[in-house]
Amino acid sequence: MTVPIRTVPIRVVVCDDQLLIRTGLVTIIDAQPDMEVADECGDGQAAVDLVRRLRPDVVVMDIRMPGLDGIGATRLLAGSGVPHPAKVLVVTTFNLDEYVYEALRAGASGFLLKDAPPDRLLHGIRTVAMGAALLDPEVTRQLVGKYAARIRPAEDGPAQDIPLTPRELEVLRLIADGLSNSEIAAALMISRETVKTFVSRILTKLGLRDRVQAVVYAYRHGLVT
Known part of the structure; x- marks a missing residue:
C-alpha cells in the first residue's frame, strides 16, 4: 500500500x-x-x-x-x-x-x-x-500462534450476531490468520485499496482500534479456531 x-x-x-x-x-x-x-x-x-x-x-x-x-x-x-x-x-x-x-x-x-x-x-x-x-504482518502471525489458544470465546457474542457483511467476515477471518492487506487482496482477487476499505469498515463497525483487536475479536467470536 x-x-x-x-x-x-x-x-x-x-x-x-x-x-x-x-x-x-x-x-x-x-x-x-x-x-x-x-x-x-x-x-x-x-x-x-x-x-x-x-x-x-x-x-x-x-x-x-x-x-x-x-x-x-x-x-x-x-x-x-x-x-x-x-x-x-x-x-x-x-x-x-x-x-x-x-x-x-x-x-x-x-x-x-x-x-x-x-x-x-x-x-x-x-x-x-x-x-x-x-x-507488522509477521508480528500478527506470531501473536496468533502464541496467544490464540489463551483467548476465551465470548459467551454473549455468537457469530450470527456480528454486524458484518459476508465479505467483511471473510476479510476479518483472513486478518485473524495474520495476512497482510496485499495477501488478502491476492486471496480474494481484489485490490489492496478495496481491502483497506474493508478493514476500515470492520474496525469501525466493531469499535476496534487495530488489527490486533480484530484478531482477538475473531477468536472470541468463534470465527477462527
Missing part, C-alpha cells in the same frame, strides 16, 4: 539506547524528503521530555532501555487519560513475548521489527503519522 507523501515534513523523535542503531534510524529518516528528525535520545525518560516539549508527529521507540523503558514511556505519552497522546511506533527486536501486547496496550500506534527493511520502516512512520494503526 502506498501512503501519500505530505507537503509538510513528518517530524520524528527517535529513541533507542544503542547508538549505532539510533544513528542508522536517524540517517534513514532524515534522508527522506517528507521527513525530518526533530531530535533523538537513548532512554525513555528523555523521550518523554523531548516529545512533550517538541510535539513531533511520530515517535520511533525502542522497548528495552535503561531507566524508564519504551513501554513505560509510551504509556506516559500515549496511554489512557493522556490529553494529547503522541503517535508512537515501536521498533524492536523483541517479538515473541508479552512486549508486543504491552506496547499496544500502553498506547502504541504501531509495532515493527528492527530487521524489517528500511522501506517498511518509512511506510510505518507515514502510516502512523496519518493516524492509522500498523502491525
Whole structure:
C-alpha cells in the first residue's frame, strides 16, 4: 500500500539506547524528503521530555532501555487519560513475548521489527503519522500462534450476531490468520485499496482500534479456531 507523501515534513523523535542503531534510524529518516528528525535520545525518560516539549508527529521507540523503558514511556505519552497522546511506533527486536501486547496496550500506534527493511520502516512512520494503526504482518502471525489458544470465546457474542457483511467476515477471518492487506487482496482477487476499505469498515463497525483487536475479536467470536 502506498501512503501519500505530505507537503509538510513528518517530524520524528527517535529513541533507542544503542547508538549505532539510533544513528542508522536517524540517517534513514532524515534522508527522506517528507521527513525530518526533530531530535533523538537513548532512554525513555528523555523521550518523554523531548516529545512533550517538541510535539513531533511520530515517535520511533525502542522497548528495552535503561531507566524508564519504551513501554513505560509510551504509556506516559500515549496511554489512557493522556490529553494529547503522541503517535508512537515501536521498533524492536523483541517479538515473541508479552512486549508486543504491552506496547499496544500502553498506547502504541504501531509495532515493527528492527530487521524489517528500511522501506517498511518509512511506510510505518507515514502510516502512523496519518493516524492509522500498523502491525507488522509477521508480528500478527506470531501473536496468533502464541496467544490464540489463551483467548476465551465470548459467551454473549455468537457469530450470527456480528454486524458484518459476508465479505467483511471473510476479510476479518483472513486478518485473524495474520495476512497482510496485499495477501488478502491476492486471496480474494481484489485490490489492496478495496481491502483497506474493508478493514476500515470492520474496525469501525466493531469499535476496534487495530488489527490486533480484530484478531482477538475473531477468536472470541468463534470465527477462527
